[in-house]
Amino acid sequence: MTLFGVEHVLPRDQETDALAGTELCERAITAVDALSAAVGEDRQALYRRILKLLNLSRLSDADDHDLREVLRELRICEQEGRRAYRARLRRVTRVPRPGGIGRLPRPRSVKAASAPGTCALCGDGYTTGELIGRPPFTDELPYVPIGWLCWHCLVQRRQKPRRRDLLLRVFHALFAGMEGVGLNGHECGVLLDWLTEEPTLADSKPWAADPLENTLMRLRTSTADATPAAWFSTPTAHTIIAVLQEAPSSPHTTPQDGETLTALVQHLAEWETNAAGVRRAQFGSGWRYRQRVLQLTAHPTVMSERGGPFHLFQCRVNPSGQLVETE
Numbered sequence: 354m355t356l357f358g359v360e361h362v363l364p365r366d367q368e369t370d371a372l373a374g375t376e377l378c379e380r381a382i383t384a385v386d387a388l389s390a391a392v393g394e395d396r397q398a399l400y401r402r403i404l405k406l407l408n409l410s411r412l413s414d415a416d417d418h419d420l421r422e423v424l425r426e427l428r429i430c431e432q433e434g435r436r437a438y439r440a441r442l443r444r445v446t447r448v449p450r451p452g453g454i455g456r457l458p459r460p461r462s463v464k465a466a467s468a469p470g471t472c473a474l475c476g477d478g479y480t481t482g483e484l485i486g487r488p489p490f491t492d493e494l495p496y497v498p499i500g501w502l503c504w505h506c507l508v509q510r511r512q513k514p515r516r517r518d519l520l521l522r523v524f525h526a527l528f529a530g531m532e533g534v535g536l537n538g539h540e541c542g543v544l545l546d547w548l549t550e551e552p553t554l555a556d557s558k559p560w561a562a563d564p565l566e567n568t569l570m571r572l573r574t575s576t577a578d579a580t581p582a583a584w585f586s587t588p589t590a591h592t593i594i595a596v597l598q599e600a601p602s603s604p605h606t607t608p609q610d611g612e613t614l615t616a617l618v619q620h621l622a623e624w625e626t627n628a629a630g631v632r633r634a635q636f637g638s639g640w641r642y643r644q645r646v647l648q649l650t651a652h653p654t655v656m657s658e659r660g661g662p663f664h665l666f667q668c669r670v671n672p673s674g675q676l677v678e679t680e
């Protein structure tokens with residue numbers, strides 16, 4: 354017997370994950386009402402608590418990612434009862450973030466994870482109680498909202514980039530159809546190390562076809578100068594990926610880095626060849642086409658499962674290219 358005595362009000366995880374849109378929102382509203390009755394807190398006050406948790410002004414602004422997490426949280430509140438729910442429905446407001454070129458925008462919402470899950474960007478698992486968060490909304494096309502991020506992706510990925518963070522940046526920039534890929538000085542340093550740790554890479558076929566010496570020079574300067582945003586053209590990004598694919602295994606390349614690289618190479622090829630036979634007349638040749646190809650891939654990867662394209666943020670710079678510190 355649950356506190357509510359109505360098991361169906363708060364569905365199990367799988368059910369919650371399967372719900373979407375209006376149905377999910379209605380389920381959340383029912384669950385709030387039920388918890389309000391169970392713990393004796395005024396319905397409106399409980400709504401305010403949940404909106405504060407999500408840092409939103411209306412529940413209708415919450416997306417499916419928000420609502421699923423709220424539903425899971427409400428279920429735990431139901432199990433833990435009257436004393437625990439206030440502490441549970443509380444957003445973390447103070448978040449230590451790196452400054453300078455490694456800074457990402459202040460997250461819209463940060464909370465302790467209600468259940469184990471996977472990061473919506475890198476796919477790493479997080480456990481119950483670990484801090485997760487949502488970045489601020491970006492409503493410009495072609496970007497789609499990204500779900501709950503692990504702590505690394507939420508605040509650290511531009512300050513202490515991993516090799517696969519670079520690959521994800523390349524992937525989402527090409528996916529969105531950006532003119533090129535923008536990297537900060539830290540990311541340039543990681544890429545420089547990767548491209549130069551094995552000297553024979555300079556003899557590889559893709560390097561011979563599109564020499565990277567000038568790119569290395571720019572990477573070196575951008576690393577040394579802590580450049581907020583160094584831009585690399587789309588063809589150069591393709592060459593870099595093709596060269597990295599030739600790199601022998603290295604203790605600095607983790608299995609996850611390798612897996613991400615393989616997935617990236619696969620998806621770039623699928624976009625190139627239209628492996629799934631997506632109708633160009635319907636989807637064109639831009640991000641909608643790439644999104645469709647990704648959805649229809651015969652070999653799903655951590656990247657195709659997450660979708661996109663996601664806005665991964667650039668440093669703000671003034672007209673002379675200097676960093677404008679964000680709040």
Ligand SMILES: [Zn+2]
Binds near residue numbers: 504
């Ligand atoms: Zn992550």
